[in-house]
Amino acid sequence: MKDIYELLNDVNVDDHEFEEMTVTEFEKAKVKSALKKSISKKNKRRGWKMNVAAAALVVGLSTVTIGLTFPAYAGNIPIIGDIFRFLDNEKTGLYDNYKEYSTEMNLTQDSNGIKITINDAVFDGETVAITYSIESDRDLGEAPSTLHLGSADIKGATGAAGSSHVTKVDDYHYVGLDKITPFGLTSDMADINWKIRSILRTDTGEKIKGNWKFAFSLPAIDSQFQLTNQSVEKNGVTVNIEKVAFTPMSFIVHYNQKATQEVQDKWHEAYIELEIKDDLGNVYTGEGNGGSGKDAYTISWSKTFEKLDPNATKLIVTPHVTFRIHDETNSGGVEITADGKEKEISIPVKSGVGREEFIMDDIVIELEK
The missing domain is CATH 2.60.40.1630 (bacillus anthracis domain)
Known part of the structure; x- marks a missing residue:
């Protein structure tokens, strides 16, 4: 049975008929890997013909891939120039x-x-x-x-x-x-x-x-810090943006949260998510770096966002708050006692039900240039 590359050899191809489209690094690597394995299985006498068909398929995927070869790296892993992306x-x-x-x-x-x-x-x-x-x-x-x-x-x-x-x-x-x-x-x-x-x-x-x-x-790569210490409060929760670090590839927001005793008595957790955009309309994607604190209500966090637009003059930070009740489906566990035995961790009873969400007022940070 012929594979797709053999079938391509039997087709008269007009390269003007191909529609150019953008492909990701992942898709490029998959194609290169499949091509490499298929080419290596064929007899050398048919190599020239096979390479022509393979090149036609790559062109059909994206003009960006023209001219790519299949060098070996770390044990013949197909070249991936940027694993991050x-x-x-x-x-x-x-x-x-x-x-x-x-x-x-x-x-x-x-x-x-x-x-x-x-x-x-x-x-x-x-x-x-x-x-x-x-x-x-x-x-x-x-x-x-x-x-x-x-x-x-x-x-x-x-x-x-x-x-x-x-x-x-x-x-x-x-x-x-x-x-x-x-x-x-x-x-x-x-x-x-x-x-x-x-x-x-x-x-x-x-x-x-x-x-x-x-x-x-x-x-550590070069970075610049801007202290902000701007806070917003709503429904018993306070969020404070402590500082922002700017690197050549990203910016990192350091912030903390705290909640009133009334919130702590009603909910097991108060979780903060930040939405950030600038005055040019850019919305920034970010990933949390974790946090530390004395309990589920008083925590210091940091979150890394993509590279800042150099023309931006303001960051608009919008905290999103989620109150949660824990149960056996989303919490619980065991602890190991001093004698090596497991002890079940009980979930304290709270008056809240399920979860509750709300959005806080914006925090506007004037960027120092």
Whole structure:
């Protein structure tokens, strides 16, 4: 049975009939991977004819891909020039400029048939972002996790929040992005020890044990801070925008929240989400970096947003508040006692029901130039 590339060889193609369309980094990588595997299976005597058909298909996808080849990298993983944007699938724009300001690492560790290579890393002064490639001798599923028994320790930090995103590129090849936000770090240098002791197949629950260790340091990229200390209050909740940090690729909003005793007696949680736009009409996409506080009502947070428009003169911050009641479907758990036994954590009774949402007044920040 002929595959699609053989069928293309039998078609008379007029390249003027193709409609140009934009494709994402993810789609480009998938096409390159499929083409590479198909080309490698064919007899060399037919190679010229096959390459012509392959080129025609790439042109049909996007003129941006013309001239791309299939060099090897980190064990024949198809070239992905910008893993930040690849994993974002070029949807949010948050990672559009991360590659430009990152440090190329190319650190590799091999364990139990799985090779992990740290490609790039960047420290924006708040969060460390690490991209990496995985080459495996077995299928790890569509979205394996490195967080199951992995940890990134940053010297001088009192704690950390983090996230991980791994996706499959082709058979046995994956790329990932891990973000770590250290709490209490006062240095402008992040000294990182990243240890992965297991990779989890999230589809089957299988754990592949190994020993992947990395140690490296990252200086914080240049940033400028603007203190704001502007607050808004509504329905017993106060939100204060403490400061904003501006980097060449993003801006980071530091804010805190507190709630009255009346709110605490009625609800288990008061959650704040920020919507941010500027005076030019741009609406900014962001990702939370986690937070710390004494309870679910008094917390300091930070959130990273995409690169600021240089012509903007104001930021308009709109806090969205959600009150929640916890039950067995969204909360609860166990704690380990001193003697090693599990103790169920009870959910205190509150008078609220379900959830309640409202929008607070805008906080307008005049940008210093």
